[in-house]
Amino acid sequence: MDQGVSAAGLPDAVDGGQHRRRAPIVTGQRVGLIALLVAVAVATVAVPPLITPSGDKPAAAPPVPFSQPPSPSSPSKTPPSPSPAPRKALAACAPVAEGSSVEVTARPSCVVYGPAVGNGWRATGDGLKVIPGEFLPGRKERGLRVERTRPALDSTAMALVAATPVGLRSGDTLKLRVWGGREFGTVLRVGVTPGSGTVKLTAPAERWTSYSIKLADLTSRDRLSRIDLVVAADEVPNVTNFFLDDITLR
Known part of the structure; x- marks a missing residue:
């Protein structure tokens, strides 16, 4: 099988x-x-x-969204120094009311003396005694008596001082009357503070002489704080006393 x-x-x-x-x-x-x-x-x-084969251009980069370039910052500058603030103009002297009433204000009165020392003013002396409201010799008139207390000095001075500076305007004047001393009269050199000059007043003996002085001749400033009066004893050495009255600004 x-x-x-x-x-x-x-x-x-x-x-x-x-x-x-x-x-x-x-x-x-x-x-x-x-x-x-x-x-x-x-x-x-x-x-x-x-890897790009040699000789071939690389593929273009994808576009970048457009943005506004920042504006160039301006170069830093040193801030200008602040200009000085303009000086505030001072108020002029306070007027005196008509009649017997006197306007009392914080500003000195335009009336420096007459018949008494004006509101906002005071009288001082260096080698002089200043006596308001004295009678003139042999007369019933009163005035601001100025008496020499140191005759040996070649010059002595007095001042009318304002409580606050008084503003000045173009064309302002200083007015006053002078009663010259006995026999020889009085010679004064008048100025203001702050000031840049003086004027000479020659007052005849035993009579009133009125004067008007342009303040522009005494100062280039727009204000004053006092009125100065110097007795020129070098020119008139025998002056013992004299009187002043009606001293006003304007």
Whole structure:
């Protein structure tokens, strides 16, 4: 009885059998190579090349959104020094009411003396005695008596001082009357503070002489704080006393 023989049991010594065993191996290698080539092709299409071949221009960069460039800052400048504030003009002297009434204000009166020291003023002397309301010799008139107390001095002075500075305007004047001393009369040098000049008054003896002085000749300022009167004893040394009256500004 014949026994059947399976192909699995055939010996591998036959050459045809060996060829048949290598065939599946070669076929598997081909399939793997094909799969690798497909994968490389897919990667080449999907991903742009990272290295640009020599001689080719690189791809343009994506546009950047436009933004306004910052304006150049102006160079720092030293701020100008503030100009000095203009000086406030002072009020002029306070007028005196008509009649016997006197207007009392915080400002000195325009009447410096007459018949008494005016509101906001005071009289001082250096080497002189100043006495308001004294009778003139042999007369019933009164005035501001000025008496020399130090005859040895070549010059002696008095001042009429304002409580607060008095504002001046163009054309303002200082008016006064002087009763000259006995026999020789009186010589006075008149100025103001602050001031830039003086004027000389020569008053004849034993009589009233009226004077009007432009304040522009005494000061270039727009204010004054006092009126100065110097007895020029170097010119008239024998003066002992004299009188002043009706001293006003304007």
